[in-house]
Amino acid sequence: MGTPSWNRVEVDRAALRHNFRQVRQLVGQAVDILAVVKADAYGHGLIPAAQAFAEAGATSFGVAEVEEGVQLRQAGITGQIVVMLGVDRQGAAEAVSHDLTPVVYTLEAVEALAAQATKVGCRKGVQVKVDVGMARFGLLPHELEPFIAALRRFPNLYLSGIASHFPKSDVEGDATTEEQYGLFQALLTRVRDTGEGRIIHTANSATLLRYPEMRCDLVRPGISLYGCYPADWLCPASGLNLRPAMRFATTVLQVKEVPAGQGISYGYRYVTKHPTRLAVLPVGYDDGYLRRMAGKAEVLLAGQRAPVRGMICMNACMADVTDIPGVKVGDEAVLLGRQGTGEIRAEEIARWSETINYEILCLFGSCNRQVYYDSEQPGTPPVC
Numbered sequence: 001m002g003t004p005s006w007n008r009v010e011v012d013r014a015a016l017r018h019n020f021r022q023v024r025q026l027v028g029q030a031v032d033i034l035a036v037v038k039a040d041a042y043g044h045g046l047i048p049a050a051q052a053f054a055e056a057g058a059t060s061f062g063v064a065e066v067e068e069g070v071q072l073r074q075a076g077i078t079g080q081i082v083v084m085l086g087v088d089r090q091g092a093a094e095a096v097s098h099d100l101t102p103v104v105y106t107l108e109a110v111e112a113l114a115a116q117a118t119k120v121g122c123r124k125g126v127q128v129k130v131d132v133g134m135a136r137f138g139l140l141p142h143e144l145e146p147f148i149a150a151l152r153r154f155p156n157l158y159l160s161g162i163a164s165h166f167p168k169s170d171v172e173g174d175a176t177t178e179e180q181y182g183l184f185q186a187l188l189t190r191v192r193d194t195g196e197g198r199i200i201h202t203a204n205s206a207t208l209l210r211y212p213e214m215r216c217d218l219v220r221p222g223i224s225l226y227g228c229y230p231a232d233w234l235c236p237a238s239g240l241n242l243r244p245a246m247r248f249a250t251t252v253l254q255v256k257e258v259p260a261g262q263g264i265s266y267g268y269r270y271v272t273k274h275p276t277r278l279a280v281l282p283v284g285y286d287d288g289y290l291r292r293m294a295g296k297a298e299v300l301l302a303g304q305r306a307p308v309r310g311m312i313c314m315n316a317c318m319a320d321v322t323d324i325p326g327v328k329v330g331d332e333a334v335l336l337g338r339q340g341t342g343e344i345r346a347e348e349i350a351r352w353s354e355t356i357n358y359e360i361l362c363l364f365g366s367c368n369r370q371v372y373y374d375s376e377q378p379g380t381p382p383v384c
Helices: 013-027 037-040 046-055 067-075 088-096 106-119 141-151 176-190 205-208 347-351 359-367
Strands: 007-010 034-035 061-062 080-083 103-104 123-131 157-163 199-203 246-253 254-259 276-281 298-300 304-309 317-320 332-339 342-344 370-373
Touching: 013 046, 013 176, 013 205, 034 046, 037 046, 037 347, 037 359, 046 067, 046 254, 061 067, 067 080, 080 254, 088 103, 088 106, 103 106, 103 141, 103 157, 106 123, 106 141, 106 157, 106 176, 141 157, 141 176, 141 317, 176 199, 246 359, 298 317, 298 342, 317 347, 332 347, 332 359, 347 359
Parallel strands: 007 370, 034 061, 061 080, 080 103, 103 123, 123 157, 157 199
Antiparallel strands: 007 246, 246 332, 254 276, 276 317, 298 304, 298 332, 304 317, 332 342
């Protein structure tokens, strides 16, 4: 193993467990929780995050692709694993052999799964996705009944769930979700006699927070499990006390004094107004620290905020530490999370980046070395 990067994304397993338990407390024991761990658990690490949620009581997990589900099985994760993007003919074999539950919305996928189930001699449960307005994956409303009728022709398949997804449940004051849920309920009344232990689910983090009546049999929290809210306005009334699980830190590589009138970084977008002390950090857009944050971003050094000056480079940026005495080479700089009494949250970085907190977590996690620790077990060394 080579020398590790100066940059690291630290993930607190205890925070993951805490957030799952917060959702469980909110929805009660009668509603199941599918812990969404797709996209490398929103940058937190697919297997470590799933293991932490399992420790907290999770028995259902949501992944995007078959490959993720196989990785979870190979890591010893039991319970239901729902493949939310569905399967093709090649993926059908893996889904059946690893006991994954695929979402289906094409007859080609149904036929491939039926053929594989026949080959191994099992009955396979599948979940149907219906599109009530997202215009993404799923059957259109008029396609649901004939699709389920076609599914019935395959005796080794059965309908284990019907799901949908709402595109505007995080939009304050918008009634679109109520209308779409009404359409979904109307569709269910036409297929209510179908299914063996069938579950109904529609609720991502925003929906489960905003609409308790839409929690149905199961909820699908994603962003909330990682300690963030799907929208700022949902935070005060959410009923959840979430703890961010991700911290992004780096190391000061150089400290230098530059004179007044000195341009900093490419294009000299920033010129010093007075003698300035800079801490050079090995973080840039290759590490997910986006160029568009230039002129807005801040980092924590000695628990204090230091503005990032000039354009963010591919693998470097410069923080102004003129007003933070004592900063030296080797000091820790925090780009996301807490240091001392200071904190920078994903929502703030998202505003600087003109995006959403989901993307920030995914970027930082996918672009940097992940290390894991447990704040409930002080003194435990981080594990890569």
